[in-house]
Amino acid sequence: MTINGTTCVLLLAGSTEATSLAPRLASIPGIEPTMSLAGRTAAPAMPPAGVAVRRGGFGGIQGLQDLLARDRVGAVIDATHPFAKQMPHHALAACETVGVPLLRVERPPWTQQPGDHWIDAADVPDAAAIVQRSTFRRVLLTIGRQEVAPFTACIDQHLFVRSIEPPVAGALGHATLLLARGPFTVADELALLRELDIDAIVSKNSGGDATNAKVTAARSLGLPIVMVSRPAATGATTVQTPDEAISWLLALTSRSRT
DSSP: OEETTEEEEEEEOOSHHHHHHHHHHHTSTTEEEEEEEOOOSSSOOOOOTTOEEEESOOSHHHHHHHHHHHTTOOEEEEOOOTTOOSHHHHHHHHHHHHTOOEEEEOOOOOOOOTTOOEEEESSHHHHHHHHHHSOOSEEEEESOSSSOGGGGGOTTSEEEEEESSOOSTTTTTTSEEEEOOSOOOHHHHHHHHHHTTOOEEEEEOOOSSSSTHHHHHHHHHTOOEEEEOOOOOOOOOEESSHHHHHHHHHHHHHHHTO
């Protein structure tokens, strides 16, 4: 919906693509962006000037529908993380009901290269079961802080949890916590893996450049990666890059103004 030449755009954030998109949206004449942060990180990166910010959930699909109607949102760009489970589905349902155009921005996943040793896992509990059954001794978990609980059963492994913030209280208390925020370099990852004597990595197939150094480092050292597959796609119109998202939005607003 365009009102007085201005289109309100709701940007569902949670990925590097969203961080890239926010200032670009603010620089487009006639676009009024609002960046929505789920609040999973206590100290998220600061939004750019000219971008309004809302934090926290919407109150389910109905809550999002109410916001879209109340704020007269003209378009929604879903740039949540590739492993966001709920928000992409809620966004699709709400936008279809209210009649607001929706675009999903999702970077392509990593693909195996010669020398990679990946063990496919359907989800995080499956990855934990694979580790529990394995002969791995020292395992680096790089799946974030929200889903480490299934690894409590991995009592025969020394686990190292790398995340931006500590896991929820009481989860995986026997693990060693490594607080760090990407992007990471290959040299740094090689040094870490050697220093900790890691013999396996657990990772989500997030894709992108921010954390792919660990994949390159594991390949160099011949280490296996238990690679968690992405959730099923929602069926929403999807592009892979911020450039494509900007083109979609410009075409949409151009049509609405003619």
